[in-house]
Amino acid sequence: MSLQALSERIRDAAERKLALRLRGGGSKDFYGNAPRGDVLDTRGYAGIVAYEPSELVLTARCGTPLSHVEWALNERGQCLPFEPPHFGAATFGGCVAAGLSGPRRASAGALRDFVLGVKLLDGRGRVLQFGGQVMKNVAGYDVSRLVAGSLGTLGLIAEASIKVLPRPPAEITLRLERDEAAALEAMNRWAGEPLPISATAWHAGVLHVRLSGSDVAVRGAMSRIAGAEVDYRWDALREQTDPFFAGDAPLWRVSVPSVTAPLPGAQLIEWGGALRWMRGEGAKLRDLAKRAGGHATLFRAADKSAGAFQPLEPVVLRLHRRLKGAFDPAGILNPGRLYAEL
Secondary structure: OOHHHHHHHHHHHHHHOOOEEEEOOOOOOOOOOOOOOEEEEOOOOOOEEEEEHHHOEEEEEOOOEHHHHHHHHHHOOEEOOOOOOOOOOOEHHHHHHHOOOOOOHHHHOOHHHHEEEEEEEOOOOOEEEEEOOOHHHOOOOOHHHHHOOOOOOOOEEEEEEEEOEEOOOEEEEEEEEOOHHHHHHHHHHHHOOOOOEEEEEEEOOEEEEEEEEOHHHHHHHHHHHOOEEEOOOHHHHHOOOOHHHOOOOOEEEEEOOOOOOOOOOOEEEEHHHOEEEEOOOHHHHHHHHHHOOOEEEEEEOOOOOOOOOOOOOHHHHHHHHHHHHHHOOOOOEOOOOOOOOO
């Protein structure tokens, strides 16, 4: 498949006012509101366009399997520092469009922080280029990072350039027994110290702490934090194959300030206390999150009539509508996937 073919398909749909469902591997079909429209399969537009290990930059097309990108990086001792989840046969474009980050997000940064540039097909089928392949090209209004996490509602991300990082030379996980309040206190205290903590996870009275970096730094932090060295499956946390995520009950992703006091109910806590996976009644969780200065996302559920994402304030909704109108005036690209009004 060529870029021209993708552009023509979008242009034709815009002229006929037909909704398009931008889709790669379909691994994130569950995320956001229910997708609708005729499927535009992006997997035919694939391949790593450029990779400069010495410059820590990789550029790939949207249909490239995410596993191929990670294999190429691993061969050169490098990685995607934000640890994106796959949830199946993920594609590179879908990874950027979903904007999801894994356990390392609190220490390394979010996916959008590593997007240097994108080639975008807007709702008119036009090819637009934003950003570049180096940080100094990112200036002014950063559209490249705006489309990260937009779930294809602003355009088809045909290509993206991502900053990558070397894999840490040493990595271990410590296990500590802590109740929720003590675990939150410890994670926030450690955040203010020069410790090579790359991930944390608390559930049911047990706190796991991953240390990543030089051998000297890791060993020094190990003696500072204490705890028993264990083999913890961070990939099971990232891919949600951990037993906590099993079952059909709605799964909520509650983002709050890390210092927020313990919330009621069973939960799994990541990102130093800033991310709390929970199950419960939606209105109550959204109210709790809002009062704490955060928000709650209905991450997985059979019924998403309540909306996947926290409702927007009127002023913010107007901004979203104006952006949608500028990039996709016919409203054909993944309509309603983020918000019903878009």
